[in-house]
Amino acid sequence: MLQGIHHTAIICSDYQRSRAFYVELLGLKVVAENYRAERDSWKLDLALPDGCQIELFSFPEPPARPSRPEACGLRHLAFRVDDLDDAIAHLHHADIAVEPVRVDPFTNKRFTFFADPDGLPLELYEIQP
Incomplete structure (x- = not known):
């Protein structure tokens, strides 16, 4: 379906x-x-x-989001990237704060979070080709 x-x-x-x-x-x-x-x-x-x-x-x-990120509803939006270090460097070049890189304990994939201009949590999740 x-x-x-x-x-x-x-x-x-x-x-x-x-x-x-x-x-x-x-x-x-x-x-x-x-x-x-x-x-x-x-x-x-x-x-x-x-x-x-x-x-x-x-x-x-528009009303403000109730809390970040544990409010009921959509928690964050994740983008797939081929090279996490490259993506982080691009964000740093634009003075966008990025959280420290973490590793998903279940998939061993690297990921990090940053925020859009309204504080919406965005994730970069590395899937190498």
């Missing part, structure tokens, strides 16, 4: 700042960008190389 994840939706507090973060820093491709006047809201569709998408939304005065 299910064949994969099509998209993840993110609501941001500052549309231009988050757009720059996901497009310019993380390198996601813009698929579509639309302003919905009736909702005073932007919707930006972004594509990852594997076909998955992120929908970035802006809304006037």
Whole structure:
């Protein structure tokens, strides 16, 4: 029945700042960008190389996330990378704080966390080709 994840939706507090973060820093491709006047809201569709998408939304005065990261609901968004050290260096070059690298005790894969402009926890998970 299910064949994969099509998209993840993110609501941001500052549309231009988050757009720059996901497009310019993380390198996601813009698929579509639309302003919905009736909702005073932007919707930006972004594509990852594997076909998955992120929908970035802006809304006037969205409520804050209850807590980080143990609030009920989505805990974090994980991106697959081929070279974790390369990805970390790219983030450090842009002055993005990255947590120390950890190793998953069950898979022996390396991973780390960083945050988007609104503090949404993002993970880099290394899967070497």
